Amino acid sequence: MKRNTIISAIALVAVLGTAGLASAAGMGGHGKADGMGRMGPQMGAPVDFATLDADGDGTVTQAELDAQKQAQFDAIDTDGNGTVSAEELMANHEAKKAERMKDRTDKMIAARDTDGDGVLSLEELTSRPKVSMFDRIDTDGDGAISQAEFDAAKAKMAERGDRGERGHGGKGHHGGKDGGRDKR
Template identity: 45%
Template sequence: MKNTVFTGLIAATAIAVAGGAVYARGGHHGAPIDFETLDSNSDGQITKEEMQARGAARMASADTDGDGFLTKEELEAAGAERARAFASRMIERLDANADGKLSAEEMQKPDRAERAERRFDRVDTDGNGTISEAEFDAARANMKGHRKERAPAE
């Protein structure tokens, strides 16, 4: 049972981290975004205006009816497209035997398992090998605090 829970935690952590990475990269339909894309005038610097233009372009791309607003349906469609692109990249990257499917072994590369174990240990602040509800809540609050720190000031 303990091994099953740990394996589930590893998989959930990998998915959450990977999903967060895709969101953080902010690419069009989940595609990674690079410095050159954001530096639209190729001057070697990214300005606030270039970042705002990128945001406006993403808004326009998701606003399929062009009315200047995003509906729930438009947001869901944009999210579904990003999820499809992410899933394709994940299979492409991890499918070692090229069968179009990911096995538990392919998902649990050694470095991922080590990172997941370190994350677990960070949350398990009393070091007893389990995560209490209080430890879980503290980790979630800490994560929310980090997101707020990284969010751009308006």
């Protein structure tokens, strides 16, 4: 069974490419047509292995991948004419953007709505986070940051920079990969 899963994963890499795998793994991203007939995450919602394995046999066949790709295309081709117009692509992009913005908004309200009324007051909206950076790094809660906690926090921040989080293209907050700071 493990061998079949590995073979299926290799097939996914070959067919979907890196951008498609990011979508399949639910990692988002900004995939583009690569000129070889593959489409990245803009094709549709992230797809997991169980969805690709339509017959539930523990493997993904080329036919199952083709069916998923067709289903994603059909979802964008809203007039069903077999082609995707600029308007249909734009509508798809706008719908995805609206989903992301709703998710972000819901998370913000959940994180800041201290009185639980489902809306944010001026105080809730402008208040500082309840957990300070110090508290985030002090993972054992002993009131002091150990070398291990410091190193773990530094590694986590570097990982975020490498993934390009927060729209900085993997450059950290200050331009360089190390955040623009001198590492003496």
